[in-house]
Amino acid sequence: MTHLDAVPLWVALPAALLLVLGSGLTLLGAFGLARLQSFYDRLHAPTLGTSWGTAGIVLASVLLFSWLEGRPVLQELLIGVFVMLTTPVTLMLLGRASLHRDRAEGSAAVPPAGNARPADRGTAGADGARGAATPPAWP
Amino acid sequence: MSGTILALALGFAQVALGLAGGLAVLTILRGPRAQDRVLGLDTFYVTGMLLFLVTGLRSGSLFFFEAACVIGVTGFVATVALAKFLLRGEVIE
Amino acid sequence: MSRLVPHPLLSALLLLMWLALTRVSLGQLVLGALVALVAGWAMARLRPARPRLRRASAIPRLLGLVAWDILRSNAAVAWLILTDGRHGRRRSGFLRVPLRLRDPSALAVLAIIVTATPGTAWLEYDAETGVLLLHVFDLVDESQWRDLIQTRYESLLMEIFE
Numbered sequence: 001m002t003h004l005d006a007v008p009l010w011v012a013l014p015a016a017l018l019l020v021l022g023s024g025l026t027l028l029g030a031f032g033l034a035r036l037q038s039f040y041d042r043l044h045a046p047t048l049g050t051s052w053g054t055a056g057i058v059l060a061s062v063l064l065f066s067w068l069e070g071r072p073v074l075q076e077l078l079i080g081v082f083v084m085l086t087t088p089v090t091l092m093l094l095g096r097a098s099l100h101r102d103r104a105e106g107s108a109a110v111p112p113a114g115n116a117r118p119a120d121r122g123t124a125g126a127d128g129a130r131g132a133a134t135p136p137a138w139p
Numbered sequence: 140m141s142g143t144i145l146a147l148a149l150g151f152a153q154v155a156l157g158l159a160g161g162l163a164v165l166t167i168l169r170g171p172r173a174q175d176r177v178l179g180l181d182t183f184y185v186t187g188m189l190l191f192l193v194t195g196l197r198s199g200s201l202f203f204f205e206a207a208c209v210i211g212v213t214g215f216v217a218t219v220a221l222a223k224f225l226l227r228g229e230v231i232e
Numbered sequence: 233m234s235r236l237v238p239h240p241l242l243s244a245l246l247l248l249m250w251l252a253l254t255r256v257s258l259g260q261l262v263l264g265a266l267v268a269l270v271a272g273w274a275m276a277r278l279r280p281a282r283p284r285l286r287r288a289s290a291i292p293r294l295l296g297l298v299a300w301d302i303l304r305s306n307a308a309v310a311w312l313i314l315t316d317g318r319h320g321r322r323r324s325g326f327l328r329v330p331l332r333l334r335d336p337s338a339l340a341v342l343a344i345i346v347t348a349t350p351g352t353a354w355l356e357y358d359a360e361t362g363v364l365l366l367h368v369f370d371l372v373d374e375s376q377w378r379d380l381i382q383t384r385y386e387s388l389l390m391e392i393f394e
Contacts, residue, residue, distance in 0.1 A: 003199040005142035012141035016148035019193070023152035023159075025310060026186060029350075030159035032313040033166050033182055039174055040353070041324050042166075044309060044369040046182040047350040049159065049189070052306045057152070057189050061196055064145075068199060074252045075204060076192065079211060083185065086215045088347035088354070090181055093222035095355040095367070098174040100226055111326045111365065 003068060011067045015060040022056025029053060038109075039098050043091060050087040054080055149197045156190040177221045184214030236269070238276035243268040284335075290392050297384070302349050309350040312370060325371040326355075329364045329381050338393035345385055352377070 007015075029048030036042045058080040065073040102110040163186055166179030188210045195203025237243055250264030285291075312322055333339055339357065346354045346366065356365040368377050 004145045007141050007145060009141045009144075012145050016144045019148040019152045019196075023155035023189070023193070025306060026189060027155040027159045027162075028310050028313055030162035030182055030186065032309075033179065034162040034169075035313070038324075039172065039178075040326075040367045041369065042175060042178060043353045043367065044350055045313070046178065046185065047348065047353075048306060048309060048313075049182065049185055051302050051348055051350060054185070054189060057192050061192050064196055065201065069201075073201070075201075078249060078252060079188070079192070079204075079207060082208075082211055083188075084348060085344065086211075087185075088344045090215065090218040090222060091347050092343060092354050093219060093226065094174055094178055094181070095353055097222050097225035098172075099355055099365075101172075101174065111328070 007064065007067055011063055015063045018056040018060035018063070022053045022058075022060065025049060025056065026053035040095075043095055043098075047087065047091070050083050054083045149193060152193045153190065153197070156186055156193060160186045160190065173225055174222075177218060177225065180221070181214070181218045184210055184217070188214070237272055239272045242275055243272040246271050285392060286394065287392055290388060294385075294388050294392065297388070298345050298349075301384075305349050305351045309369060322369075323371055324367065324369050327366045327368050327371065327374055327377055329366060329378050331357075331362045331364050331382075331386060333386050333389060333394070334362065335393045338389045341393075342381075342385060342389055346381070 004012075026049035029045045029050075032045030032048070033042050036045060058076045061076040062073060065076070099110055103112070160183055163179050163183035167176050167183065170176055188207045191203050191207040191210060195201065195207070246268040247261075247264045250267060251260060254260045254264075331339075331342075333342065343354050343357075346352050351369040353367045353369075354364070355367055357363075358365075364381075366377070366381075371377065
């Protein structure tokens, strides 16, 4: 614990707050995941951990390491950007997969495929606009 | 003073993330359907990645960052592959 | 210039990422620039349709708006989970939103925003009719959510991309 004692209070306090906020939100998200009833409700819970949960911990890490190393350490921000870009892809794919499976079973709880079109049989990425809904394009 | 605050915050973060990982594992085990399990796996790897970052902060070493990166990339690919499998593999074809 | 650096923004961001991952020195700068250049060429081979930015000046406004909204909905969803969904009275549901947006990169950005915000999940987009299917965690008023997507994000994205 020696390296943490040298940190001044004005760095330690915001870092500690961010850490508690981030990990608390992640825990709440996982709690919701275990607790909520339907799959589509559960789909919302992990985004707590991947939005401000990750942001809090990453920002705390940037603050502390920048102080400890004596130079701006920004590599942790890359993890934040990475999570920000990948979570939509996984959650969107999972949502569509679940919709597809529920429709194939004839579940009444999900809306039918849009405007009397036959159910989408997993031709993701075949046409341009739907391809845009899968991986985010780099700038 | 600041060492104590940070130690407390880091301890809280580690316990909270550990619990979150446990809840994600519970979801993986309990289901009830395949998509719930995949969602649990997705949450589990994000939590594990955050736990590595916090552990790195605690030990003051930047090397945990690389481990977190690897977990993030492999977890992402695994979830996408599983979701893709659910989308076209099981029910109809 | 455009032949040597076909994707200047991508190459610049890659170089920045390289420098963030390693220590800043002349050797790493040269190596990173090389990697960024080669990646730019590879990108030019892979994906000829590049996103066009019409008004990049609106991007900071969008970023600020999104960060604030994500923070707000984080608090809202966390509160809903803590109070057990207003003690069992929370209602979630599906929502169809007709979109005017057609540009693929703008749609990708909208997908990231909608999914990254706790409380809304992007499920399906029909490219022919332009109708988006969302799932909303706390569906109090349908028109309010539709309004949020259409006026708050869609119009700004159309300003940037189309």
